[in-house]
Amino acid sequence: MPIDAVLMYLLQIACGVGVYLLMRSSWHRRADGRYVRVPKAYYKNSAQLPKATSQEPQAYDIIAYNAxxxxxxxxxxxxxxxxxxxxxxxxxxxxxxxxxxxxxxxxxxxxxxxxxNRKPQLKLSQTGIWTPQLGYRSREEIKALSIITKRRYKSPEWILEIYLHQPRATQALLPDDTLSLSSLTPCDAVIQYI
Structure with a gap:
């Protein structure tokens, strides 16, 4: 039947688009414009992260949750x-x-x-930053913070990249943690604060 042939073509196209959307999240744009592929195991293996050396503050200026x-x-x-x-x-x-x-x-x-999920996804204070992946890191431990803008459909998507002074040994050029700011609330206050 001709409708089955059309459905088979549409299924292949849809699978290709689905794979593209899933794999797109593992490619991160660097500040210099290059794209770097980051395997998911890189972020899940927390044993390679250096231990935090400072104490977490009692209060934070901004606490961001999932929108x-x-x-x-x-x-x-x-x-x-x-x-x-x-x-x-x-x-x-x-x-x-x-x-x-x-x-x-x-x-x-x-x-x-x-x-x-009502757990905090990002906490900011004058002395440091907290993420679920890294825990609390003081300003002395953080080498750089960068916000990268990607186009997501018609609206921009902001991604926070955190680089530590002691990066993971295997991939020193990659960020130690990435976090999508667009899916957090309050997004604008977080971007202005950083």
């Missing part, structure tokens, strides 16, 4: 995709609804996970 609205919209979009996949499946198609169902589940679970 409720973005996580809520992702959850709603995932539920909508799941509903649309059920509607298309009832029309007699198989491949497209399966793809939409898987993608909708992924979007919904990602949104719910961010919506439920």
């Amino acid at each position: 409720y609205s973005e996580a809520l919209w992702m959850s709603i979009a995932g539920i909508g995709l799941i509903g649309f996949s059920i509607f298309v499946f009832r029309e007699g198609y198989i491949l497209l609804p399966l793809f939409l169902l898987c993608f909708g589940l992924w979007v919904m679970v990602s949104g719910i996970k961010d919506f439920v």
